[in-house]
Amino acid sequence: DVKVTQSSRYLVKRTGEKVFLECVQDMDHENMFWYRQDPGLGLRLIYFSYDVKMKEKGDIPEGYSVSREKKERFSLILESASTNQTSMYLCASSLLGTGGGQPQHFGDGTRLSIL
């Protein structure tokens, strides 16, 4: 089974801090994704990456950056945390090809609170 592991289930940080959320997958997937999930808004894509050192902006990249130095690890960085970034953050991975209905596989999420 694919395993996507997010480093923290719950995290509390202060406004202005630099925050790192880590995600590791164990299935050699090319694609990795970061979403945030807020009530009534569903999943919104922040950034994704289809290869090491490659990144693409999603729908809401402002205030975030990402790093992918190794294939299995995709980090989300909040450069200067603000209270409106309090949310549930979900990491996902998938194989690159679209054939065969390859799904995304999700981690358990990190519930981040910015005080």
Added chain:
Amino acid sequence: GDSVTQMEGPVTLSEEAFLTINCTYTATGYPSLFWYVQYPGEGLQLLLKATKADDKGSNKGFEATYRKETTSFHLEKGSVQVSDSAVYFCALRGNQFYFGTGTSLTVIP
């Protein structure tokens, strides 16, 4: 562009009731379709999928049929249990992944 629309919730059912959660999609080409389930405090888990027209995905008593003529992928279960209480997401994969906004289901004993 591609998109997914699923019925608004929340949905509340009694145990052993029949469940339908509607999902329709807009896509160019031939996307793959998925249903995910999210239990409280957890990430999304793949529930079932279908990759071409008339395919039926099934898992844990849930079913959904890929209907190209109506661009739909409705989720059904004949008899829900309290343990099915969760949020359900319809999704498609074309060139990118697209998710519906989720439907919250509560099953009461």
